[in-house]
Amino acid sequence: MRVRIQNSNIKGKLTPPSSKSMMQRALAAAALAKGETSILNPCRCDDASAATDIIQKMGADVMDLGHKIIVKGNHLKAAQSVMVGESGLSLRMFSPILALNPEPVSINGRGSILKRPVHNILEGLEALGIKCKNPGKGVLPIQLQGAYKNNTAVINGALGSQFLTGLLMALPCRKQDTILEVTNLKSIPYINMTIDLLKDFGIEISHENYKRFIIKGNQQYKATEYAVESDWSSAAPLLVAGALKGKLTLENLNPYSYQADIAILDALKKCGASLHWKENSLTVEKKALNAFEFDATHCPDLFPPLVALAVHCNGDTRIKGVHRLEHKESNRGIVLQKEFGKLAVPIRIEGDEMVIPGGRLKGGISNSNNDHRIAMALAVAGLNSKYAVEIGDHDCVAKSYPDFFKDLRKIGGGIAEFYFKSQFV
Ligand SMILES: O=C(O)C1=C[C@@H](OP(=O)(O)O)[C@@H](O)[C@H](O)C1
Ligand SMILES: C=C(OP(=O)(O)O)C(=O)O
Known part of the structure; x- marks a missing residue:
């Protein structure tokens, strides 16, 4: 499957999809809570479906009412075997939660997750007394067997935060207190x-x-009503599209969100984009844009949309934090360099920095490498390309934002569909 993006102007209003990060956390917390939790504004994407399947295996009752999802939790049944789909968060967050049940559980996944390392999960859980096996030798599958025995552990946070999120969610359910040195x-x-x-x-x-x-220890999760915010990670490529090619309003965004990728606003301000808030709606408008410097070490998912922005800025943009990209859905540093290289942008990687020369995008044939954020970045960059940008395997956007191409088209994106079986007509 392939999509072709043509140079187009952008105009209109959209509400970004709900945050998959918040949705997966809310599902996990609801499964641990006694009683009935309502999840409002639920996120619908492949990663959210993976998390839903896991909590059902843990014994949670899930009722989908469309505008909200009701979860009845607190069973912690032996799940025996679970699949995490392609979700790094579901793998790393649910591993410590599943290990609360003393029965053995095996965890596997599919696609890109089968290349992502598991050693930090195993080291961390073993330090807390969980028995771990790794028939996949460094990658999935893994097998875990509780119970937690030790009350302190040193956790290496260098590869990311997701496993610590899982521990922070699981360990309050132990009887004992736990201290983690991170x-x-x-x-x-x-x-x-x-x-x-x-x-x-x-x-x-x-x-x-x-x-x-x-x-x-000994804390009890309380069922609640939880509203998932719109996703700043999905908003990021849309905002880049607006900044490059017209005027776009995104509705229902939380300007005070804890989401890491709200930092896209700092990058847009730095390069000179015009931004205007009216309550929870943010309007971005096209302006001449200048190269910028940005540190994405703590918001690594912004790298791909920032590269799409930078290729259309005047001058060389420098983005720090390349080492954070190696173990995502693809090795994003190398893949960004390779795919934008195919479109005539000679990206350089200098140590931990990526240097993106502006004003060079000519168009051509690229591939998502089965990475949703790469597909979205190539697409928005293509809106301002001299010749069309084709993207192979673009349907991987379903991991976080299944309607991405449909939405892009709604706001004026010229997306040709004759090359592939369309999922968005
Ligand atoms: O906790 C989360 O929801 C996420 C944390 C980040 O991963 P790392 O903590 O591994 O960097 C991010 O890249 C991922 O998309 C979602
Ligand atoms: C890296 C990502 O997700 P995960 O690690 O949860 O698979 C992402 O959504 O860009």
């Missing part, structure tokens, strides 16, 4: 999101500067 934590805003969500479910976590986390 080294070199990355993606810190995602931990703020976890702690904030846990508060809504009645769980308290304290920490000392993200280095020492104190997790009181």
